[in-house]
Amino acid sequence: KREQFHAATQPQLTNALLEAYVSRQQQLKSFDGFDVPAAQAELTEDVLLGYIAKKQNKALDAIEAADFSDKPALTAAVLTNYAQAGFVPTTKRVKLAEGERLCLAQAIYHEARGESREGQLAVANVIINRAMSKKYPSTICGVVFQNADKGKYKCQFTFACDGRSDMGRERTAWNRSLKLADDAFYEFQRGERPGVIPNSALFYHTTAVAPQWSHTFHRVAAIGSHVFYATN
Numbered sequence: 001k002r003e004q005f006h007a008a009t010q011p012q013l014t015n016a017l018l019e020a021y022v023s024r025q026q027q028l029k030s031f032d033g034f035d036v037p038a039a040q041a042e043l044t045e046d047v048l049l050g051y052i053a054k055k056q057n058k059a060l061d062a063i064e065a066a067d068f069s070d071k072p073a074l075t076a077a078v079l080t081n082y083a084q085a086g087f088v089p090t091t092k093r094v095k096l097a098e099g100e101r102l103c104l105a106q107a108i109y110h111e112a113r114g115e116s117r118e119g120q121l122a123v124a125n126v127i128i129n130r131a132m133s134k135k136y137p138s139t140i141c142g143v144v145f146q147n148a149d150k151g152k153y154k155c156q157f158t159f160a161c162d163g164r165s166d167m168g169r170e171r172t173a174w175n176r177s178l179k180l181a182d183d184a185f186y187e188f189q190r191g192e193r194p195g196v197i198p199n200s201a202l203f204y205h206t207t208a209v210a211p212q213w214s215h216t217f218h219r220v221a222a223i224g225s226h227v228f229y230a231t232n
Contacts, residue, residue: 097185103141105174105181106166110159112226113173117180119224122196122204124184126228129193129202136202140188197221200230 104124112123130136130143137143148155155161168174184194193199197220204226205211217229 097189100140100188101178101181101185103144104185105177106159106168107144107157108180108184109168109174109177110166111157112224113168113170113177115224115226118196119226120177120180121184121194122221122223122226122228124180125194125196126201126204128184128188129197129199131188132191132193132199133202140185196223197228198230201228202231203229 104127107127108120108124112120115123127140127143131138131140137146144157145160146156148161150161152161152163159166168177187194201220203213203217205214207222207225207227214227214229216232218232219227220230221228
């Protein structure tokens with residue numbers, strides 16, 4: 001029964017079948033449908049937007065046809081100039097950014113962890129204001145730990161030179177400080193500020209104290225248990 005079924009389902013090897021097979025193979029070998037030359041496309045805004053929206057791919061042809069002959073070649077001199085202009089490898093930039101966020105989170109945690117979101121961002125705002133001022137270091141960590149090497153309690157922010165760990169121990173408050181530091185540092189990276197207090201505010205103190213310097217500056221805000229000042 002198997003032999004009968006096999007014989008019934010297999011086509012008979014005839015001259016017509018052989019001719020059809022040979023003809024089909026020749027057609028496959030001569031097929032050039034994938035070698036159709038691409039049409040020239042001009043690189044326009046519509047083409048780019050269409051490509052971004054994935055509705056058409058004419059941008060690829062336009063990019064290939066674009067003329068960059070008037071641009072400087074990638075030479076050793078070009079690379080050297082780029083490196084001398086302040087090139088920083090991506091991995092190092094990421095590490096520096098993580099360090100900046102950590103410094104900001106530590107300041108928020110130790111200086112204002114019991115404050116509202118607005119109160120904590122106000123402290124971050126002062127630090128960023130200082131970093132963007134020519135009177136202070138240009139980095140977050142530079143501002144937070146300024147003069148920390150001068151000795152105990154001789155730095156700008158007490159926690160930075162009190163001899164204790166700078167990492168937060170209260171998990172909920174620490175996680176909140178990390179999140180707020182991410183938000184504030186994102187603004188700083190874009191050249192902006194949290195905007196909770198004026199850009200001129202560079203100082204603050206708690207309502208529990210009244211330092212002498214507070215009488216020489218201009219009071220600009222009071223949020224929670226902190227009072228903020230700007231130079232006159």
